[in-house]
Amino acid sequence: xxxxxxxxxxxxxxxxxxxxxxxxxxxxxxxxxxxxxxxxxxxxxxxxxxxxxxxxxxxxxxxxxxxxxxxxxxxxxxxxxxxxxxxxxxxxxxxxxxxxxxxxxxxxxxxx
Amino acid sequence: xxxxxxxxxxxxxxxxxxxxxxxxxxxxxxxxxxxxxxxxxxxxxxxxxxxxxxxxxxxxxxxxxxxxxxxxxxxxxxxxxxxxxxxxxxxxxxxxxxxxxxxxxxxxxxxxxxxx
Numbered sequence: 001x002x003x004x005x006x007x008x009x010x011x012x013x014x015x016x017x018x019x020x021x022x023x024x025x026x027x028x029x030x031x032x033x034x035x036x037x038x039x040x041x042x043x044x045x046x047x048x049x050x051x052x053x054x055x056x057x058x059x060x061x062x063x064x065x066x067x068x069x070x071x072x073x074x075x076x077x078x079x080x081x082x083x084x085x086x087x088x089x090x091x092x093x094x095x096x097x098x099x100x101x102x103x104x105x106x107x108x109x110x111x112x
Numbered sequence: 113x114x115x116x117x118x119x120x121x122x123x124x125x126x127x128x129x130x131x132x133x134x135x136x137x138x139x140x141x142x143x144x145x146x147x148x149x150x151x152x153x154x155x156x157x158x159x160x161x162x163x164x165x166x167x168x169x170x171x172x173x174x175x176x177x178x179x180x181x182x183x184x185x186x187x188x189x190x191x192x193x194x195x196x197x198x199x200x201x202x203x204x205x206x207x208x209x210x211x212x213x214x215x216x217x218x219x220x221x222x223x224x225x226x227x228x
Binding site for chain 1: 161218219
């Protein structure tokens with residue numbers, strides 16, 4: 001595809017459940033970023049991958065959050081024991097190098 | 113010290129007007145300052161960016177002005193059009209020591225409406 005794609009577009013889950021959010025970056029982009037955006041706020045950094053490795057995961061809020069990028073392309077953000085406070089739009093972005101130039105449309109996560 | 117403060121929260125201008133959005137930061141280690149445009153239901157898209165070695169950068173109708181001593185930067189949209197109606201975010205990052213500019217600290221956003 002031409003841009004970053006994210007699936008699902010919407011995810012509703014119950015408190016305590018496990019969720020996985022998927023990001024397909026632009027082909028050939030080695031850098032991949034996860035951010036999350038709460039209503040009315042700017043995006044908040046979660047984690048940055050360069051290739052397969054997490055170069056900076058300092059934004060992950062706690063150990064319930066984990067992300068992988070095993071082949072240096074698709075990435076999955078995993079959230080265990082979801083809490084209502086995890087409700088937000090989770091954004092993925094990619095770039096060849098430098099800053100994220102385009103973000104995906106996001107996955108809207110709602111934890112009931 | 114990691115915050116980027118953005119104002120105003122919302123802005124309404126007539127077509128052809130020049131909306132100005134302002135941002136301020138505290139962390140002097142920040143050395144990369146991008147602006148993003150976000151339409152409803154979409155992710156942010158990089159609009160324009162500046163580094164502190166220049167005071168102004170123009171790309172089309174968009175201009176960033178940067179004041180290093182005041183730790184402020186602003187976005188000006190010349191000849192604004194209804195299609196510019198969106199939410200605008202400023203951001204900042206430090207590229208030292210790794211050189212990467214992907215860990216961005218975003219402002220709170222400004223919702224711009226350009227009336228026909």
